[in-house]
Amino acid sequence: MDKRQQVIFKIMIMILLILISIIATRGAINIPVDKFGSVLIKSPDIPEVWLQVFWQIRFPKIVAAFLAGASLSVCGLLMQTFFRNPLADPFVLGVHSGSSLGVALWIMGTSYIPFLMNESIQNLGMVFFAILGGVITLFLLLLLSKQIPGRSVLLVMGLVFGHFSSGIINILISVSDANKIKNFLLWTLGSFQRVSDDRLLIFSIVIIIGLMVSFIFKKDLNVMVLGERYSKSLGLSINRTKYFLICITAILSGVVTAFCGPIVFIGIITPHLFRKIIQSSDHTILLPGVILLGGIIALFAELISSFHDGMIIPVNAVLGLLGVPVIIAFLWKNRKGEMG
Amino acid sequence: MKPIVTAKKLSIGYCGQGFENYLVLKDLNFEIFQGDMICLMGHNGCGKTTLLRTLAGLIDSISGKIEIDDKNIDVYTAKELAQIVSVVLTERLDLSGLKVRDVVALGRYPYTNIWGKLGPSDLQAIDRAISLVEMNDIQHKQFSMLSDGQKQKALLARALAQDTAIIYFDEPTTYLDIPGRMEILKVMKRIALEKNKAIIFSSHDWHLVLSMTNWIWIINEAGKLVRGVPEDLILNGEFEKSFMRENFVFDRGSGSFIEAVVMDKNIMLIGDDDIAVYWTRHALMKNGIGVINNSDNVSEAINIIIRENSIKWVVRVNGTEQDFNSIESLLVYLKSWP
Numbered sequence: 001m002d003k004r005q006q007v008i009f010k011i012m013i014m015i016l017l018i019l020i021s022i023i024a025t026r027g028a029i030n031i032p033v034d035k036f037g038s039v040l041i042k043s044p045d046i047p048e049v050w051l052q053v054f055w056q057i058r059f060p061k062i063v064a065a066f067l068a069g070a071s072l073s074v075c076g077l078l079m080q081t082f083f084r085n086p087l088a089d090p091f092v093l094g095v096h097s098g099s100s101l102g103v104a105l106w107i108m109g110t111s112y113i114p115f116l117m118n119e120s121i122q123n124l125g126m127v128f129f130a131i132l133g134g135v136i137t138l139f140l141l142l143l144l145s146k147q148i149p150g151r152s153v154l155l156v157m158g159l160v161f162g163h164f165s166s167g168i169i170n171i172l173i174s175v176s177d178a179n180k181i182k183n184f185l186l187w188t189l190g191s192f193q194r195v196s197d198d199r200l201l202i203f204s205i206v207i208i209i210g211l212m213v214s215f216i217f218k219k220d221l222n223v224m225v226l227g228e229r230y231s232k233s234l235g236l237s238i239n240r241t242k243y244f245l246i247c248i249t250a251i252l253s254g255v256v257t258a259f260c261g262p263i264v265f266i267g268i269i270t271p272h273l274f275r276k277i278i279q280s281s282d283h284t285i286l287l288p289g290v291i292l293l294g295g296i297i298a299l300f301a302e303l304i305s306s307f308h309d310g311m312i313i314p315v316n317a318v319l320g321l322l323g324v325p326v327i328i329a330f331l332w333k334n335r336k337g338e339m340g
Numbered sequence: 341m342k343p344i345v346t347a348k349k350l351s352i353g354y355c356g357q358g359f360e361n362y363l364v365l366k367d368l369n370f371e372i373f374q375g376d377m378i379c380l381m382g383h384n385g386c387g388k389t390t391l392l393r394t395l396a397g398l399i400d401s402i403s404g405k406i407e408i409d410d411k412n413i414d415v416y417t418a419k420e421l422a423q424i425v426s427v428v429l430t431e432r433l434d435l436s437g438l439k440v441r442d443v444v445a446l447g448r449y450p451y452t453n454i455w456g457k458l459g460p461s462d463l464q465a466i467d468r469a470i471s472l473v474e475m476n477d478i479q480h481k482q483f484s485m486l487s488d489g490q491k492q493k494a495l496l497a498r499a500l501a502q503d504t505a506i507i508y509f510d511e512p513t514t515y516l517d518i519p520g521r522m523e524i525l526k527v528m529k530r531i532a533l534e535k536n537k538a539i540i541f542s543s544h545d546w547h548l549v550l551s552m553t554n555w556i557w558i559i560n561e562a563g564k565l566v567r568g569v570p571e572d573l574i575l576n577g578e579f580e581k582s583f584m585r586e587n588f589v590f591d592r593g594s595g596s597f598i599e600a601v602v603m604d605k606n607i608m609l610i611g612d613d614d615i616a617v618y619w620t621r622h623a624l625m626k627n628g629i630g631v632i633n634n635s636d637n638v639s640e641a642i643n644i645i646i647r648e649n650s651i652k653w654v655v656r657v658n659g660t661e662q663d664f665n666s667i668e669s670l671l672v673y674l675k676s677w678p
Contacts, residue, residue: 218455219455229393229398229431230427230429233396235421236418236449280437280438281435284456
């Protein structure tokens with residue numbers, strides 16, 4: 001890493017810490033910044049309510065937002081490198097749609113089976129079906145992208161999958177009862193606040209392991225920018241790497257989708273922005289970079305979504321509003337090159 | 341000397357999933373030695389790229405054997421093969437965010453551990469590769485900013501950093517301007533000689549290849565591999581046979597195809613300067629003016645006279661003479677003849 005890149009990392013860490021401290025201390029109940037340290041170490045001489053607000057609401061929210069942003073960004077990076085398509089991400093390629101379909105099937109399909117209504121079974125089922133939906137979509141994509149070459153085909157496929165799954169979801173919605181529909185629709189709005197206490201541990205463990213495993217592939221990812229043929233000529237076992245990457249992507253994005261809903265845009269924006277800022281294609285730098293930046297963007301969205309007391313704008317709405325200008329800017333910048 | 345690559349009864353093509361095998365070339369037998377620089381020629385679609393990819397282990401052969409260093413290519417693991425064989429392909433790469441040196445460093449993939457950390461020997465190999473293609477000055481430039489010729493050299497350097505005995509190079513000269521073509525072939529030739537590597541490349545640049553390589557393999561119209569020294573292939577007509585097209589004739593004197601123009605006039609050409617005579621003849625033939633050597637049945641003749649570094653063309657018709665100082669003006673005059 002050169003000097004400039006080190007500075008960028010330092011700035012990102014600073015922004016991250018600032019965002020965390022704002023979210024941790026501000027809100028319906030403000031915690032004075034100078035007392036924040038005492039809250040962290042759970043010192044006994046501070047108001048109980050501060051401890052509760054921080055440890056039970058804000059801390060899980062911060063961790064969930066950071067990890068969700070980080071893992072979606074890593075998914076986006078892995079898919080952009082793997083498919084060699086700058087517009088690839090779990091949302092665009094329909095992995096989210098697959099996960100949504102899985103979750104919809106689970107939420108609305110289990111309403112007739114009483115013994116599955118237990119809350120922890122519901123949660124577990126949601127995670128499982130979100131991951132399953134993601135894996136199936138990715139395998140289909142992979143299969144089709146092998147048979148039909150061309151970069152735009154992939155994006156079209158993602159779109160088609162999206163319509164396909166929303167078709168089924170619409171049918172499910174039209175036959176389900178209002179309560180189930182509401183549950184599902186709330187889930188699609190996206191939120192980092194639903195990952196509370198008991199769920200946080202599983203969520204964090206799975207994502208942290210997933211992120212760590214993705215680092216094992218940084219060397220392979222670096223070579224993959226040369227394309228499949230060069231990678232093979234350099235001794236990379238394409239098939240093995242392919243399946244590992246699909247599993248990591250599906251698990252990371254599936255878990256986030258299950259817990260936080262289908263979070264949009266982070267996966268596509270972050271790798272893109274970070275590459276532009278850092279001017280490197282080295283995944284040794286890109287991986288930690290998109291983890292930081294993805295976390296920052298998610299926390300920023302979270303901050304804005306609950307900026308106004310009592311009124312919560314859905315995270316996906318915030319991200320949509322943020323994401324559109326970035327994508328347009330990208331297309332604008334590349335308007336001379338062939339797109340797809 | 342033992343060959344580094346041997347092919348026996350090799351058939352190549354594509355084994356499609358669900359399709360019939362698509363056979364491109366069959367029954368190929370050849371040997372490649374270290375230090376060879378071989379140019380693979382043939383018309384578009386004859387199977388040059390398929391052959392190079394098969395030899396590089398990127399696609400499976402349909403039948404037959406490829407042996408590298410006396411061992412069948414299938415015996416090698418992907419990593420082992422990557423340490424003996426490297427390729428430069430025709431695909432144009434969009435490598436934004438990578439510096440030249442980063443691209444070259446990717447060639448060390450088969451040698452580094454899982455974290456891809458470059459050790460002293462890796463750095464040395466990268467430095468050596470960069471200086472072999474003479475890119476030291478621009479090694480920190482962004483790859484995407486390079487010219488096509490520089491990109492080819494950088495990709496060659498990447499293959500060199502891979503430190504393999506064999507390099508397959510698919511169409512190194514395509515997309516390049518004339519100096520770029522000469523440059524890349526010069527570098528390749530030097531590498532083959534100095535580093536004793538076997539370089540097999542495909543090209544359509546017949547004239548450059550003729551002047552720079554000692555071996556040409558032609559995949560001819562019948563799908564046979566004809567191998568030889570380029571000059572032999574001219575003299576024995578193999579080259580002519582493989583590339584002949586209607587309305588063209590092969591000029592063995594220059595080693596090139598020229599359009600078959602019906603000669604509506606004949607003229608005699610005399611001059612001491614071989615080069616001036618050659619190019620004058622070249623221009624006349626192109627314009628349908630035949631050049632003959634004996635003066636029996638023509639009354640017209642062109643004399644080329646060289647005086648103080650300037651060339652003068654003197655046309656003698658029926659005893660009268662007329663001077664010209666360029667081929668252009670000479671042609672204008674000759675065309676005005678009835």
